[in-house]
Amino acid sequence: MSWDARQRAMLAEMGYRLPAAMASTAVVEDEPEPIAVAAPPPAVMRVAVPPAPAVEPSAVPAHFAALDLPGLRDAVAACRGCGLCEQRRNAVFGGGALQQAQWLVVTDPPDDADDAAGDAFTGDAGRLLDRMLLAAGQRRSGRDDAELPTAFVTPIVKCRPPRGRAPQPAELAACEAVLARQVELLQPRLVLAMGLQAARRLTGLAEPLGRLRGRVHEWRGLPLVVTYHPAYLLRSPADKAGAWDDLCLARKTSNP
Template sequence: MSVGYTERQQAMLQEMGIRVWVPPRVEVAEAAVPVVDVVVEGVGARVRGHDERGDVVARVVEVSAPVSGTVPEPVSELVPASVVALRSTGVAAMDWDALRAAVSSCRACTLCERRKQTVFGVGHPQAQWMLIGEAPGEQEDLQGEPFVGKAGQLLDNMLRAVGLTRSEAPAHEQVYIANVLKCRPPQNRNPEPQEVAQCEPYLLRQIALVQPKLILAMGRFAVQSLLKTAEPIGRLRGRVHEVQGVPVVVTYHPAYLLRNPLDKARSWEDLCLAREVMARAG
């Protein structure tokens, strides 16, 4: 049954995991655009036809309970339907327990369909150093912890070299580690922009809760996502950036260093810069 959408546009909504309910008959004025209700996991969104460029647009409506029948009046600005938010509401005000539960139950993108479990983060909740990677791999997906396997072993060695650990320790010695994405992309492919966008509120809330004195961003996608830039790591290394008022030092991902061991020297330089930043901060 069609309400004015092409097969391609309907397929796009289905690919997002959005269940589209089409009423038997919708009475609209001649100049109006088609209207359907999109109902997903406790979030309703009213899709209003197409914009001037022919793209499907939607108003995101966040609600606390599943929607049935009519949808409340939209409360946000028009956004592309491909980024309709399906995550829990109120992320910016969540404590650790609520945030962990929200991540665990999140179905905001198709990565939830294949995950074994979400990978929330690990370390001291008030750590002075916060390390941010890109996305879980196969072992992380199985164990529910970031940076395990050979890349994790290399990271642990790097941390020990500067007197830090992910194991139980005081806040000034133990780090907090999180990823940009909380679910593993299939075959460890690169994160897609809409996946990064859906996970970003979770990561920003983790940063706000930890309140670190320094963030070490590891890997191209972590760096570019945090700093909102397309510049390569090579141009961003060696200087201090900032996110939410927190100094950010850029370095290579441990998995990259395993494939390119000659760059381990550069990564050590980045760690030394991070230590200098911490020393200046007292």
């Protein structure tokens, strides 16, 4: 894999330092160390966790199944499919490619700022997310280099759980119908789960995030890669190198 000047600049903005031998201005042709696709660790304790049932296309509720993306966005804004509608200010549908997306980025539930704005990742975490995507050769629609493939970024549930609690299994299950329709419409090549709650829901595994990273899972027939949430990386910049490894794995998986 090569990194051009733009990607090196984006990596620098992420706070990730390339090894000195790779930091020259010439395009780097060296292949980085292959990212191990780790076998599932042995003796993993599996505890009760909301399963990640694949919502088959036929299971998408009829009132979502006929909607295009703008229509689905409107339906989500008015959705009362679970109790999370009671205290939301705004549903967060997500943003990015308007027709097809190469990556579907599924994040943890909306935070207070997302709930207020009705949009995901509008602050520092969003800026870091955009730099991460750019470094990996992706962009959110309408942002940055229009020639790059697009990613669509959406939370695992569209409405903020009260006081930032974790969403309950019934809430996750209800909102997965929206995610299922988003997948149908966007037809991504790969799903990138950012954050523990999104990762556990989509993998169906109640493991620490570190054990879910570094391998390719599957969700709804699509390859699924797990990485850190950008807000976590702002608090723990030492893990940006690990996030870059994850992005390389996602990039290699979606462009074999």
